[in-house]
Amino acid sequence: MLTTNPFETLDGDKLREECGIFGIWGADNAAGFVALGLHALQHRGQEAAGITSYDGAHFHSHRAMGHVAGNFDRDDVMRKLPGRAAIGHVRYSTTGETALRNVQPLYAELNDGGFAVGHNGNLSNAMKLRRTLNRRGSIFQSTSDTEVIIHLVATSQAASPTDRLIDALKQVEGAYSLVVLTEQGLIACRDPLGIRPLVMGKLGEATIFASETVALDVIGASFIRDLDPGELVIVNGSGLRSFRPFEKASARPCIFEHVYFSRPDSIVDGTSVYEVRKNIGAELSREAPVQVDLVVPVPDSGVPAAIGYSQESGIPFELGIIRSHYVGRTFIQPSQEVRHLGVKLKHNANSALIRGKSIVLIDDSIVRGTTSVKIVQMMRDAGAREVHMRIASPPTKYSCFYGVDTPERAKLLAAQMSIEAMRDYINADSLAFISIDGLYRALGQDRDPNAPQRCDACFTGDYPTRLTDLAESDPDASLALVAAR
Numbered sequence: 001m002l003t004t005n006p007f008e009t010l011d012g013d014k015l016r017e018e019c020g021i022f023g024i025w026g027a028d029n030a031a032g033f034v035a036l037g038l039h040a041l042q043h044r045g046q047e048a049a050g051i052t053s054y055d056g057a058h059f060h061s062h063r064a065m066g067h068v069a070g071n072f073d074r075d076d077v078m079r080k081l082p083g084r085a086a087i088g089h090v091r092y093s094t095t096g097e098t099a100l101r102n103v104q105p106l107y108a109e110l111n112d113g114g115f116a117v118g119h120n121g122n123l124s125n126a127m128k129l130r131r132t133l134n135r136r137g138s139i140f141q142s143t144s145d146t147e148v149i150i151h152l153v154a155t156s157q158a159a160s161p162t163d164r165l166i167d168a169l170k171q172v173e174g175a176y177s178l179v180v181l182t183e184q185g186l187i188a189c190r191d192p193l194g195i196r197p198l199v200m201g202k203l204g205e206a207t208i209f210a211s212e213t214v215a216l217d218v219i220g221a222s223f224i225r226d227l228d229p230g231e232l233v234i235v236n237g238s239g240l241r242s243f244r245p246f247e248k249a250s251a252r253p254c255i256f257e258h259v260y261f262s263r264p265d266s267i268v269d270g271t272s273v274y275e276v277r278k279n280i281g282a283e284l285s286r287e288a289p290v291q292v293d294l295v296v297p298v299p300d301s302g303v304p305a306a307i308g309y310s311q312e313s314g315i316p317f318e319l320g321i322i323r324s325h326y327v328g329r330t331f332i333q334p335s336q337e338v339r340h341l342g343v344k345l346k347h348n349a350n351s352a353l354i355r356g357k358s359i360v361l362i363d364d365s366i367v368r369g370t371t372s373v374k375i376v377q378m379m380r381d382a383g384a385r386e387v388h389m390r391i392a393s394p395p396t397k398y399s400c401f402y403g404v405d406t407p408e409r410a411k412l413l414a415a416q417m418s419i420e421a422m423r424d425y426i427n428a429d430s431l432a433f434i435s436i437d438g439l440y441r442a443l444g445q446d447r448d449p450n451a452p453q454r455c456d457a458c459f460t461g462d463y464p465t466r467l468t469d470l471a472e473s474d475p476d477a478s479l480a481l482v483a484a485r
């Protein structure tokens, strides 16, 4: 792996990830709650996990490759994480490399004491900041974008620890939901556009922050509210204080959380993910109807949209594909090889049901096309008479620079082909995607094309922040993005 330019690796630590964060202040055995919370957020990152606790005198950290279970269900590990405050992180990276140094929470001893940070999102100017910090003498321990935040805090001249963090965050661009553990308290913060989610909850006297509400449910905590875009909250022995240190901006929460990333039992930005997915399915059925015997979901994340499609169209919903629960998500597996294998291992046709039937398959998205190619063929092999496909998001044509694993444009099927060419490629009888306006309608909104209410850049190319690193490292790609819109 190259360390001079961490983003230019072979199949390395690319800026394409999705993570989950959790933090708790004021509970005995805080790390135990974090382990449970992270377990509920496991779908957001399966590469690595970490917990840092603070016992009032010392910080304790354990970071490991792999899942939460297997690492944080061990007594010997949990005993070494004492204290009434703790944060944790589940990480995804597109590389197979076992980069323990990049596993979060990242930790440093600063002038004000220990500083641990867990980050969901990606900074679109991390390379530029890193180069500047390097020139000023910063010595980086990892190749993660998140570490620039620590160095910016460490070198800030602002008066208080909180002001130093705010000063640091004013210099970064891109997406960040953060949990930060310091001797002065637990801090949670959402970037000015609120691109990535972050919620606050309560369990007895304890205050909790988490990427999704399912992490509150798992420990029996109650949901208080979403953090607002641009809000920074500090909780410590003196209570809870909320700051809005950034210039006010129109929120742009990620629409893809509703399409795929969040768990269907989560409430994201005040809306039930399950309900939205069903609405998307209903909208899709109105936009792209088809006469078939059965509606068949591509499990798992295609299921709620398929229910909506079935209910709206009146066509029976049936489980024509059975999914093994012992295989992880393919979309966020490290290499194409593993992805292919994952798809084969993961799904099997319910042949007795499918034989002789015309079906419409419902999936949430087509990214590289790996899943669709396999599944359509699997349905034909099982004897389906006609195989149509409907997708509960618009064509994914652009890469995400804000923390989601969409590959570079060259590997996005929809960036390379027309819908008709995609239909031919996946060998379906017909193929249709929901429109971007239909997707907003499913969320109860009318998309404002001049000021979209959400980040929908992977469908529209309308990126809500500057992409400084891309513009500087690959001006051609940057210009191509503008031209493609």
Ligand SMILES: O=P(O)(O)OC[C@H]1O[C@H](OP(=O)(O)OP(=O)(O)O)[C@H](O)[C@@H]1O
Binding pocket: 260, 298, 299, 300, 301, 302, 329, 330, 331, 332, 363, 364, 365, 366, 367, 368, 369, 370, 371, 372
């Ligand atoms: O076009 P592709 O590159 O194959 O990517 C798209 C597929 O990946 C995701 O599913 P995945 O199997 O990862 O997870 P899920 O079980 O949550 O649906 C997504 O739901 C699509 O099915």
Ligand SMILES: NC(=O)CC[C@H](N)C(=O)O
Binding pocket: 016, 017, 018, 019, 020, 091, 092, 102, 104, 119, 120, 121, 122, 123, 144, 145, 146, 403, 404
């Ligand atoms: N996907 C994420 O949100 C990960 C956070 C951070 N960019 C990292 O590389 O670890």
Ligand code: SF4
Binding pocket: 195, 254, 255, 256, 257, 399, 400, 401, 402, 403, 404, 455, 456, 457, 458, 459
């Ligand atoms: S580009 Fe797509 S996946 Fe990334 S934050 Fe925006 S909507 Fe979400």
Ligand SMILES: [Mg+2]
Binding pocket: 298, 299, 300, 301, 302, 363, 364, 371
């Ligand atoms: Mg899927």
